[in-house]
Amino acid sequence: MATMTELSPTAGKYSQDVQGDEKLSPGKAPSLCPTRYGIAFITHLCNFIIVAQNIIMNITMVTMANSTNHQSQFNSSTEGLPVDSFDDPNNSPKSLPAGGLGYGGQFALWERWSPPNERSRLCSIAFSGMMLGSCIAILLGGNICQDLGWPFVFYIFGGVGCVSCLLWFVLIYDDPVTHPWINITEKEYIISSLAQQVSSSKQPLPIKAMVRSLPLRSLCFCSFSHQWLINIMVVYTPTYISSVFNVDIRDSGFLSALPFIxxxxxxxLGGYLADFLLTKNFRLVTVRKIATVLGSLSSSASLVVLPYVASSYITAASLLTLSCGPSLFSQPGIYINALDIAPRHSSFLMGASRGFAQISAILAPTVSGFLLSQDPEFGWRNVFSLSFAINTLGLILYLIFGKADVQDWAKERELTRL
Structure with missing residues (x-):
């Protein structure tokens, strides 16, 4: 049996340019049923169920509260949140940040499983499960509550969660070395490609240096601002369609979910595009920023013009699709940037940045609910304009201060021996 010390570095080597950004030299990798892509799809399923379970909590809260009335009042939006609830800003919907710890834990995997020239696509495959969770929960959650009763939402999505946990426990391993079924060629390819980036030595977290790091600060704030945009689209898109165009939940279900599809x-596709640009000698930091711009600016701009130009339900659904569709271009941008600037600490950084970003899951609905209650006539314009302003500010900070080279505080500290 081959061990890590027996594997020779034959592929995926790094070379450094004068700016310190990493250029990736291509290596040959096995393409038939690679284990790393299987791990990406299992992570995709886990992300799907994490987000879906968060959303179904929003869907069922009102139905559970009204179940004692022996009649369904679940008739205003796919989210299960009546438009009347915005009359009281304290009733504004809040996406629950449950499962947030799982995001950071995933990066502990990708530290050891993702070759640098495939990192964008592998992470994008995994993270796209979040949007699939939003789509399925919005599309099916309301109908399940109406047709079968709200307990069945928990039975169905809870069952899927149990299946995903079982797959994770059986098929996911810490690294290629410990995986019992991985092809030896793929194992050698992954380990050799990461040989100059990941070290097995344990070193303490440089907390003070992290707090002072402008690239890390800009990454966290840009993640927060982009997540604000995502929360507005997930929580308020169905409500906007229902309240403005008076479309029944059963009629609006598919079109409400279309943007997330x-x-x-x-x-x-954005992950594959990012890796393709790297093979064309684009700098890594340039690729990350291009992806972030595509995922932030176009989405927030489409959303902010929505109340001004949407004269019909079809027009609104089209603009919402244009807004939500490009938003996941940011996945191979800010959302995996921690693997670039601090691969040794990326799991901690992603957990921290995700935790900071999830503050928007509470603030965005609360602030938006207040704006809608204070100004019923122009409330939607204010909500979307504020989302555009916050998202643009985060993007500007990231474009100015964002980096993609390993920071000094994250580099290996060599020990001298006498």
């Missing part, structure tokens, strides 16, 4: 496809 497009976003999932775009997220996967």
């Amino acid at each position: 497009c976003a999932r496809v775009v997220g996967i």
